[in-house]
Amino acid sequence: xxxxxxxxxxxxxxxxxxxxxxxxxxxxxxxxxxxxxxxxxxxxxxxxxxxxxxxxxxxxxxxxxxxxxxxxxxxxxxxxxxxxxxxxxxxxxxxxxxxxxxxxxxxxxxxxxxxxxxxxxxxxxxxxxxxxxxxxxxxxxxxxxxxxxxxxxxxxxxxxxxxxxxxxxx
Amino acid sequence: xxxxxxxxxxxxxxxxxxxxxxxxxxxxxxxxxxxxxxxxxxxxxxxxxxxxxxxxxxxxxxxxxxxxxxxxxxxxxxxxxxxxxxxxxxxxxxxxxxxxxxxxxxxxxxxxxxxxxxxxxxxxxxxxxxxxxxxxxxxxxxxxxxxxxxxxxxxxxxxxxxxxxxxxxxxxxxxxxxxxxxxxxxxxxxxxxxxxxxxxxxxxxxxxxxxxxxxxxxxxxxxxxxxxxxxxxxxxxxxxxxxxxxxxxxxxxxxxxxxxxxxxxxxxxxxxxxxxxxxxxxxxxxxxxxxxxxxxxxxxxxxxxxxxxxxxxxxxxxxxxxxxxxxxxxxxxxxxxxxxxxxxxxxxxxxxxxxxxxxxxxxxxxxxxxxxxxxxxxxxxxxxxxxxxxxxxxxxxxxxxxxxxxxxxxxxxxxxxxxxxxxxxxxxxxxxxxxxxxxxxxxxxxxxxxxxxxxxxxxxxxxxxxxxxxxxxxxxxxxxxxxxxxxxxxxxxxxxxxxxxxxxxxxxxxxxxxxxxxxxxxxxxxxxxxxxxxxxxxxxxxxxxxxxxxxxxxxxxxxxxxxxxxxxxxxxxxxxxxxxxxxxxxxxxxxxxxxxxxxxxxxxxxxxxxxxxxxxxxxxxxxxxxxxxxxxxxxxxxxxxxxxxxxxxxxxxxxxxxxxxxxxxxxxxxxxxxxxxxxxxxxxxxxxxxxxxxxxxxxxxxxxxxxxxxxxxxxxxxxxxxxxxxxxxxxxxxxxxxxxxxxxxxxxxxxxxxxxxxxxxxxxxxxxxxxxxxxxxxxxxxx
Numbered sequence: 001x002x003x004x005x006x007x008x009x010x011x012x013x014x015x016x017x018x019x020x021x022x023x024x025x026x027x028x029x030x031x032x033x034x035x036x037x038x039x040x041x042x043x044x045x046x047x048x049x050x051x052x053x054x055x056x057x058x059x060x061x062x063x064x065x066x067x068x069x070x071x072x073x074x075x076x077x078x079x080x081x082x083x084x085x086x087x088x089x090x091x092x093x094x095x096x097x098x099x100x101x102x103x104x105x106x107x108x109x110x111x112x113x114x115x116x117x118x119x120x121x122x123x124x125x126x127x128x129x130x131x132x133x134x135x136x137x138x139x140x141x142x143x144x145x146x147x148x149x150x151x152x153x154x155x156x157x158x159x160x161x162x163x164x165x166x167x168x169x170x
Numbered sequence: 171x172x173x174x175x176x177x178x179x180x181x182x183x184x185x186x187x188x189x190x191x192x193x194x195x196x197x198x199x200x201x202x203x204x205x206x207x208x209x210x211x212x213x214x215x216x217x218x219x220x221x222x223x224x225x226x227x228x229x230x231x232x233x234x235x236x237x238x239x240x241x242x243x244x245x246x247x248x249x250x251x252x253x254x255x256x257x258x259x260x261x262x263x264x265x266x267x268x269x270x271x272x273x274x275x276x277x278x279x280x281x282x283x284x285x286x287x288x289x290x291x292x293x294x295x296x297x298x299x300x301x302x303x304x305x306x307x308x309x310x311x312x313x314x315x316x317x318x319x320x321x322x323x324x325x326x327x328x329x330x331x332x333x334x335x336x337x338x339x340x341x342x343x344x345x346x347x348x349x350x351x352x353x354x355x356x357x358x359x360x361x362x363x364x365x366x367x368x369x370x371x372x373x374x375x376x377x378x379x380x381x382x383x384x385x386x387x388x389x390x391x392x393x394x395x396x397x398x399x400x401x402x403x404x405x406x407x408x409x410x411x412x413x414x415x416x417x418x419x420x421x422x423x424x425x426x427x428x429x430x431x432x433x434x435x436x437x438x439x440x441x442x443x444x445x446x447x448x449x450x451x452x453x454x455x456x457x458x459x460x461x462x463x464x465x466x467x468x469x470x471x472x473x474x475x476x477x478x479x480x481x482x483x484x485x486x487x488x489x490x491x492x493x494x495x496x497x498x499x500x501x502x503x504x505x506x507x508x509x510x511x512x513x514x515x516x517x518x519x520x521x522x523x524x525x526x527x528x529x530x531x532x533x534x535x536x537x538x539x540x541x542x543x544x545x546x547x548x549x550x551x552x553x554x555x556x557x558x559x560x561x562x563x564x565x566x567x568x569x570x571x572x573x574x575x576x577x578x579x580x581x582x583x584x585x586x587x588x589x590x591x592x593x594x595x596x597x598x599x600x601x602x603x604x605x606x607x608x609x610x611x612x613x614x615x616x617x618x619x620x621x622x623x624x625x626x627x628x629x630x631x632x633x634x635x636x637x638x639x640x641x642x643x644x645x646x647x648x649x650x651x652x653x654x655x656x657x658x659x660x661x662x663x664x665x666x667x668x669x670x671x672x673x674x675x676x677x678x679x680x681x682x683x684x685x686x687x688x689x690x691x692x693x694x695x696x697x698x699x700x701x702x703x704x705x706x707x708x709x710x711x712x713x714x715x716x717x718x719x720x721x722x723x724x725x726x727x728x729x730x731x732x733x734x735x736x737x738x739x740x741x742x743x744x745x746x747x748x749x750x751x752x753x754x755x756x757x758x759x760x761x762x763x764x765x766x767x768x769x770x771x772x773x774x775x776x777x778x779x780x781x782x783x784x785x786x787x788x789x790x791x792x793x794x795x796x797x798x799x800x801x802x803x804x805x806x807x808x809x810x811x812x813x814x815x816x817x818x819x820x821x822x823x824x825x826x827x828x829x830x831x832x833x834x835x836x837x838x839x840x841x842x843x844x845x846x847x848x849x850x851x852x853x854x855x856x857x858x859x860x861x862x863x864x865x866x867x868x869x870x871x872x873x874x875x876x877x878x879x880x881x882x883x884x885x886x887x888x889x890x891x892x893x894x895x896x897x898x899x900x901x902x903x904x905x906x907x908x909x910x911x912x913x914x915x916x917x918x919x920x921x922x923x924x925x926x927x928x929x930x931x932x933x934x935x936x937x938x939x940x941x942x943x944x945x946x947x948x949x950x951x952x953x
Contacts, residue, residue, distance in 0.1 A: 022456075022458045023458065029399070030456075030457055034392070035394065035396070035399045038396070038398055039533065039534070040533055040534075040595075043879070045880065048532055048533060077393070096390070096391065100391060103390040104387055104390055107382055107386060107845070109246065109389045109390065110247060110850075110853050111531075111532075111595050112394065113532045113533040113596070114595075115390065138887055141888075142888040147530060147531055147532045147595065147597070147598075147857070148246055148596050148857070149854065149856025149860070151856060151885075151887050152856070155890075
């Protein structure tokens with residue numbers, strides 16, 4: 001049974017029509033045409049579909065859309081605005097989030113399919129742990145799978161982004 | 171034709187202007203419309219472009235940038251960036267002035283056919299084609315500039331695509347912007363440094379510049395359009411319906427739906443069941459409805475053939491062999507192995523087993539197919555559009571149409587089957603993606619008369635992949651009293667690669683009889699000077715006994731090295747020698763490809779990078795639960811040579827091995843993009859660790875049972891090693907492959923490190939904690 005729902009995604013409220021049990025991922029991709037969160041397993045095992053829900057990483061492939069109505073959803077596309085908000089800058093002209101910039105600087109992605117979840121999880125980590133140790137990063141990222149073998153560069157990039165964010169983006 | 175932008179360039183500009191993902195879907199919807207506006211039939215698939223024409227590969231634009239159609243695809247390894255650099259070097263442009271245009275068999279300018287993007291050949295085989303086109307383009311541009319500037323060609327210089335001479339300047343863009351070159355040439359390739367290409371000594375970019383990939387900003391900001399993101403107007407969502415997990419190649423990949431209970435999904439709105447022969451799928455307007463329908467549809471399937479389950483895999487191979495059903499062939503033979511082995515001072519050997527492994531891309535295969543009465547467009551992450559995807563999809567549609575509409579009622583000629591590339595998740599080899607998934611979308615689209623997007627579910631991907639073959643090796647080696655390798659006798663039990671997709675078989679095409687299994691003669695002692703050496707390949711009976719298999723990153727090399735490089739290592743131990751010194755003493759300095767000493771170069775480079783300290787393996791007494799070990803091994807692939815060093819820790823109580831550091835050195839001739847190569851090597855190493863320690867396809871007596879990431883675990887973030895990668899740059903040699911060689915000896919190096927830590931050999935991979943624990947226990951090992 002399709003229902004009308006309001007979803008707050010990346011700071012904008014969208015009206016969507018979907019059955020209440022539809023996983024959030026399919027609404028984000030097929031109705032809102034967002035490309036950040038991706039289908040990987042549909043089982044919450046790999047993390048390719050991750051988004052932030054009120055700032056915490058969740059798996060959109062198993063989260064019913066009914067469960068997130070009214071909450072703030074941030075996708076990969078919304079990280080720049082989130083970062084702008086965090087440092088009190090104008091959201092209208094957001095630079096890339098320091099994690100995204102670090103991902104470019106370190107040349108992290110290979111195919112890049114999993115990297116959405118990697119950056120989302122790292123954003124969650126850095127929102128609570130400003131200067132994570134290597135062990136903290138390894139533990140926080142352990143639920144995300146990469147087939148191309150990019151883990152070492154992700155580790156480097158998170159450290160770089162943490163340092164940039166600690167200085168307020170300078 | 172001139173001045174017409176390929177739709178991808180158009181869509182990229184749209185992204186930039188629109189700045190948002192919302193527009194991306196429209197860009198594809200516009201594909202057909204724009205092509206039609208340009209007077210081009212969107213379904214036309216006239217490619218490949220002329221292999222002897224500059225215009226097939228390159229276009230210079232008015233803004234003094236260029237588009238490159240290499241015919242190769244980007245798999246995330248940076249190959250298209252390296253190909254841009256190769257073109258830029260010859261054209262005297264900067265790499266960032268050149269963008270790479272994705273593969274397409276149709277559209278305004280169909281891609282040239284430069285072969286399969288596989289086997290680490292994009293640079294070694296695609297590079298010479300790009301180099302030729304770019305060098306010819308440069309000559310043509312110089313002639314145009316000579317006329318325009320009134321200066322002889324010999325007095326012209328070029329920088330960043332601007333030609334200077336006689337105090338005047340003119341850009342490539344001004345000379346030919348968006349017009350055709352109309353230059354044809356004889357021959358299609360030009361080797362590195364071969365005239366009219368630039369001599370290597372004059373290179374300023376190839377092999378030198380550390381160029382970042384230009385596709386990464388779109389990836390990290392979420393605006394990249396993957397194949398999974400492709401939408402076309404009126405598109406429906408399909409899901410394939412098959413048993414969970416394939417059976418053996420043969421009847422096991424042609425499951426028969428004996429009974430389909432349509433009422434089992436009557437609660438789901440607007441679902442259509444597609445049945446063509448034994449092919450079964452569901453199509454619905456909403457993706458989640460299609461997913462639920464595929465999961466809930468009750469189907470009674472025919473039973474797959476009875477096979478040896480995973481616990482009896484190796485016993486089964488022995489049984490087939492003892493019954494004479496595993497025919498042998500001698501793949502390599504030199505000297506007199508039997509007498510040399512008999513007179514060797516010391517011999518050692520064993521049986522080594524390597525389980526089936528899967529491609530396991532993080533994103534399952536996905537394709538959008540738009541099939542009409544006589545035409546089709548397939549949008550997907552194909553690797554060999556001209557050689558495989560187009561002919562096989564054409565044939566599959568013809569077979570399916572014969573069943574649905576009557577024989578010959580519909581014909582899908584290849585010239586009417588357009589294949590358009592969008593990137594997928596990397597799968598490193600001949601995964602099911604490249605044809606089977608596209609066929610499922612095409613058959614469903616034809617049946618429902620609308621475009622259909624099919625992304626496989628995780629269990630489809632895991633369960634219906636073309637696995638890396640399970641392989642068993644019997645290996646024995648001998649040394650003389652001075653630590654020289656004198657004899658080698660090795661036999662592999664291999665399985666032939668599959669040649670038919672389940673979709674094709676389900677719509678009535680016959681299953682070809684499998685050929686010979688591989689017998690890897692390339693990394694089975696080849697790294698050393700061994701005067702008496704015999705390699706035998708036995709082929710196990712694949713049909714109705716083993717799963718469909720195909721190439722998986724460095725095909726057969728991991729299995730081969732795991733066996734053969736442990737025997738080398740153990741002979742070093744028996745000789746009382748350091749394993750690096752032993753290898754160096756025995757290393758082959760013979761000619762490989764077009765150069766000498768590559769094996770030595772790789773070995774010496776990795777030892778230096780890893781600060782190798784000579785000592786005999788397992789010569790440091792250790793106590794406690796955690797033991798440390800260091801191992802070395804050599805392997806390679808795609809004509810390249812690699813050497814690995816592994817530093818591990820093993821918990822002797824739990825059996826868990828953790829790699830702390832992995833180093834690799836690769837000799838691959840002139841590596842066009844050193845930074846890209848290092849990144850690629852790092853990824854290949856990590857994947858090698860994953861395959862060495864964790865990855866194993868499980869199955870019962872009928873079907874594969876590894877259907878998700880719990881049933882088929884990968885190396886996780888917590889346990890990944892730091893990596894050291896060494897590009898051994900050989901500017902004197904033609905490029906060979908780099909994407910696979912670091913994987914080849916990764917498992918062998920880890921196994922050798924394990925022996926260093928414990929004094930125990932591991933004969934079966936992956937070296938999971940349970941397997942290691944059992945091995946230690948059986949060896950009487952007490953912590």
